[in-house]
Amino acid sequence: GTVLKDVDTIARIGGDEFIILLEDIKNKAVILDFAQEILQLIHKPLEMNSHTLHLTGSIGIAIYPDDGLKILDLIKHADDAMYHAKSLGKNTFKFYTKDISQAMKRRLEIEKALRYALNNDGFSLVYQPKYNLITHEIIGCEALLRVEDDVLGPISPAEFVPIAEENRLIISIGEWVLKNACEALKSWHEMGLLIDTVSVNISSIQLQEEDIVDRITKIVAASGLKPENIDLELTEYSVMLQTEKSIDVLGDLQRRGFCISIDDFGTGYSSMSYLNKLPIDMIKIDKVFIDELILGNKEVSVTKAIIALAQSLGYDVLAEGIEDKRQEDILREYSCIYGQGYLFSKPLTFNDFVSFVRQKHKGDDVNMFYI
Template sequence: MDVKVETNDESVLQKQQSKQHSPIRESLNVNILDALPINIFLEDQDGRTVFANKVTCESNGLTLDEVVGKTVFDIFPNKIAKKVREHDLEVWKSNKLITKEEITGFKGETCYMYTGKTIVQFGDESLLLGFALDITARVKAEEKIEHMAYHDALTGLPNRWYIHSYVETFIQKHPNKKMALLLLDLDHFKVINDSLGHQAGDQLLQEVSKRLSKVIDKSECLARIGGDEFIIFLPDVNSYHDCYLLCEKVNSVMSEPFLIGQRKFTVTTSIGISVFPADGEDIHTLIKHADIALYRSKASGRNGFQFYNPTMKTYANERLDKEILLRQALERDEFVLHYQPKLNLDTNQIYGFEALIRWDQKDKGIIGPGAFLQVAEETGLIVPIGEWVIRQACLRCKAWHDAGYSHLTVSVNLSASQFHKHNLEKIIVDALTESGLPSNALELELTESTVMHHPEEAVRTLQQLKKLGISISIDDFGTGFSSLSYLTQFPIDTLKIDQSFIKDVEENQANAAIASAVISLSHSLGLNVVAEGVEKEEEMQFLRFRNCHFVQGYHIAKPMQEEEVFVFLKQLM
């Protein structure tokens, strides 16, 4: 007589269920399925597991015997199990293969799975066959690639491609909203990069991005679009005053000095602003017009902001045309040097000339530096132009020496960009070597503002230049409001009194006091002193009486072309 024994022992039930489906398991090639690196499993219509391969068991921390007979509610948290069971029922209902990518958060880790389920027949029994492939590594790699494509590697901010896509999409969704684009550029960043090195420049850009991130709210977007240029997108602007307030915030966070390495310095920004839809109806036009406003901001003295208006386009087009012509002028050798003599008041003899650049436009004649040097400075063309000036001046002075005027010197003005270039010393050495000019016949003139921008760095650069045997002069002295304490640290030879203090010096008491003070200061420091812009005999007599060493200006002679120099020198003999 058979006796039916009822039991609640779970292990016994599992064994019974396992035996129940053993024919199915025996029909499977378990060794092959266990070797596959994906989850494979079989379930009956009630959701009970009939079979699971090795990867499936290990991923759940169970043995095959522990998995068989269990449902997803026995293995996964209820929230996940419910979602999985709903998917199972969908497959049973459709009787089709259903695949999808899904995110799971089992065991506290986010995983991306590619899953597929379908109904298969084992004899008379229908079972659900499922597989699940962990694609987390692939998805994260794709996310990383996408992030790299749309984010700046240095600062982690969105990049040009991101902001273009973001703004274009926003405009399409909200065509009636007023929006604004702020284009920011660091003032004199190239000088900082050249003087402190690219590593310090990169560190500065990272610090700037952190500060700018603090001034925007969650609805606004900050991006670095290249070099030292940043964009802030304001998606909802009530009035121009909103842009003004944000610019004030930017100026405020940028006002604190930056500490890069062991050095502290202040960096300012220039900002150009365009507003949608008045200044453009797409991202490209908005950026172009913001860029035009940015350059107007720089032309107005930097450390400020400008809203775009259509009249600026004329200025921008003229500037672009001038930049193109300047590049062509370099290629076509259209620049020339004129030379203004400098007089020694003690000997009443000409002791040297200052080289002054001119642009010989064949159709317009000779153009002075005031018409093109600012554009050259903004575009970086000042550096190759400056190199050309140094070479030409050295060659010309050597020609004077060869003609018997070996006492003459030549002075060349250095721009801030040139002064902070790492290869300045090599450029000067090459020019002296190429020309054969003795180093003591070359004088470099730097403005007060150039050496005071980064005085500690300037001291080191000047010391290296002095080792070459050349002379150093501070031009336009008195206009830069520099600290006199640095004057004793700079290895300089000469101070040049700015011509604004020489004009009508015999009548203007303020000018007379400043000129006299600079002359006295120069004597005390053992420096030579040159007065620029002397145009009248009364001015020269004033300077002679106060023991000014040297003078130059129209009263002595106007700047002259190189062929006129020999004529001028012969007349003095």
């Protein structure tokens, strides 16, 4: 059956976007019930060619006359609310508010800043060392993207990454990061710095590209590096969203020699048994668990269990966000071999990273962990 009445209207306005006009609505509760029913219908599993498909929807709602007197204003405001709903995790709905308009204005400004930076070499990278907690040797570094706009100022990854993914700008941005991280590592090798690997974050959106394996391989080869020099990091949440095709892509990358790491592990609620089915080399435990180590909470035993189980499955384990010497001592006691965080170094610019590594290799340990 349908949830639409004879007086209601539905129209497709593009790709996967539709407008529904509801008439003779008594109160907001009716709209709320309608939106929930639509989402439930969309979310019902679909069987197609022996595969089960799960769809999600995002709904934005604007009400006449509260949210606009003209049809174009109502459509724009409903669209703003829809994008806001989508940013909250999809398969939800939001009523329009003036605050949403401000949020959408900010979103458009950030998108504009990203496009400008991409076309005008306006991005920069910083590098955070990764350590062997037993020997205190630097085993590599993570390349982190920084975006700073002349008008907006610094824009945090928490803001710009979802926007870049939504507009698929993340594909070009991701390739820029990989290319420049490879060039940095190659330069360090030519300087004689003993840095074997650099890690770059990769989006699940990138894995959907048909030729992504060849594109990544070519970028690395063009820099004169080998796949073994590159660690590709995906968040635990994005890994949980992977299709069979994307998992095959990860497997292909791993077979070519790339290291595959799961970033922010512990926050995505995936099971270790599920991860065991994926082509993974390293698990990076999220900072939230590391923060709990010196507080004596139950998360301490969870962290210990994650380390033990991951290692039993053959994964390397790295602890993120180490800020206190006591955290390092506990992790070492739990046999966690690798770590990174402000205890050792904040993310550094290219030149500062060179100075930092050279100081470390000279054996000058005075205050070197606290930069």
